[in-house]
Amino acid sequence: MTETPMFTRRLFLAGASAAALLPGAALAQSSAPTSVEFAAACRALSGFDAIPAALVTGAAKVFADPDRTALIEGNASDEMKKSLLKTLYTGMHAPEEGEPERFAYPEALMYACVEDSLxxxxxxxxxxGYWAEKPADA
Amino acid sequence: MVYTLPNRPQLLVIGAGVAGGMVAQRAAAAGLNVTILCDGPVVKREDLVHRFRASDPQTMMSPYPPVPHAPQPQVARTDDYLIQKGPVPYAQQYIRAVGGTTWHWAAAAWRYLPNDMKLKSRYGVGRDWPLDYWDIEPWYAQAEEEMGVAGPEDAPFDAPRSAPYPMPAAPLSYMDQVFHEKLTALGYDHISAPQARNNQQVYDDRPPCCGNANCMPICPIGAQYSGNIAVEKAQAAGAELVTNAVVHHLEVGEDGEIIAARYLTPSREEIRVEADRFVLASGGIEGPKILLMSTQENAPDGVANSSDMVGRNLMDHPGTSSTFDSEMPLWPGRGPNVISAITNLRDGDFRSEYAARKLMILNMNPVEGIAKAAIDEGLSGDALREAVRHRTARRQVITAFHEQLPDPANRILPSTEGKTDLLGLPRPEIHYDVGEYVARSAEDTRKRTERIAQSLGAAPGSVEHSEDWLPNNHITGATIMGDDPRDSVVDADCRAHDHPNLWISSSSTFPSVSSVNVTLTIAALALRLGEHIASEARP
Structure with missing residues (x-):
């Protein structure tokens, strides 16, 4: 089946990521006290139950403590939430001013949205020649 | 201080893309002592793939390292190097490295139609080529064999041929199959595109395509042909490759022969190479610029420029795109970037009034733009995730290449304002417009894509058409080929009218751009030229 290689790779990534996000895992130990809550807020915001660690650590790096706290407490601005979502979905933070920075590529959430077909x-x-077959969701 | 290399090759090839590589490959295989000069470095595929994956953002040029001494026009800011004098920007990109711009092509390997080379005599517009389609047909076949082209047999509006394609056509994606059904019902000829990419088999020791969906900007596995292959074969046959050598001047002797080429190293050392024969294969912008920079007593207006045609007649395929959402999920982005094309608009009596064109169904993963737009709409959570999925499955893009006519007013010049690059060489200054011949055709294209979108269930009024002309990097015309030395630069053998030992291998020699990608024709003419030079050199 043509979907198998893609699905397997994604499953691996998701599995590795989910493990990284468990309370007490490396991320929580090495980041600010709100890291676990921030990861949970990222999950709720993005619609994904498991977010690769590279994305969360990358986002934690570019969004300041007050922004992360605001997100956790439900007070984040729409602008901040959109910027964070773009970081999680594209794997790259691209501020309006300043240089863009990539944290992840295949792990970007946008690819997880379509992983069973693309x-x-x-x-x-x-x-x-796999592409001649009808995709799973077509 | 100018240093003259002690080695004097029988043939000096200036440029290491497919145009230079194939000349060198053929000439070296025939036993000539060949030296190739490349203005950029050798690049490795694995490094390019790594750079692409790590880059932010990912563009057509992001895999390719900056070459400070040989600037490359970038995607967002082509004017960082090219000086756009307008009125329409000529926003082309090209790669200055061994292998050239075929590193980031989509392997579209189309032949011209016989009528593409007889525009003036058949339709009263543009120019005729000084040679006939059947003069180069055998070279098309050899180029297809060399590059490994997979294509359809007896497809409508594909050019006539004396030999089958080396490989059968790549299978259509599911999306292409659905389009095919709809397009056929609308009366279009929709065919598998000939592609220089290994189709379900090993060819020339390169692997079959496994649908990495990244033909542009870099095929990660080398299933797709690229010009570095020709250069490597030339080297294997004995050719010498010199990298990071930016040629800026050709010396002309009193008898009109080219004596030497001069190049600058990244540290501005000037080196001189004498040779018996010279092939200029530096691309459609750098090549003409070298000729125009080479003003001297024996060539006061530049080399090969007694006609004043060097730098003029610049063409491209002014492009358009039409974007819409199909009713059903078709999932673009599975397999090669472009697999099929509408071909019946390539030729017909309409060409006396408006441009021929080729329409293509883009098969590139659109998810990034869709995700960003959905986020900008304010979506989040499950709604965002589902919207991204739903829209990605349905987002369709039809692109079109329109045939542009040669116009001497469209031209490239070395900067007239003293603007220079890091080596102190003048940057290319470009004056460019797209006329009514193309605009009339593009208007017809828009109407057609509206109907096609409707047939796929697009909501009325939902089709988004590109507003500006899209560049397609098919840089053509600026050292135009013709029989008359008064209004052309090279003859039918691609030999400069003014200099018996100088030839030009480039799409810059094309008198017409047609409506199809130009690389296969570049390759066919390059192989023909390599053989021609080798034959002439034999005692």
Missing amino acids: NVPSFCGGLP
């Missing part, structure tokens, strides 16, 4: 560009999609 491979991440530059990664093999399946057996040669």
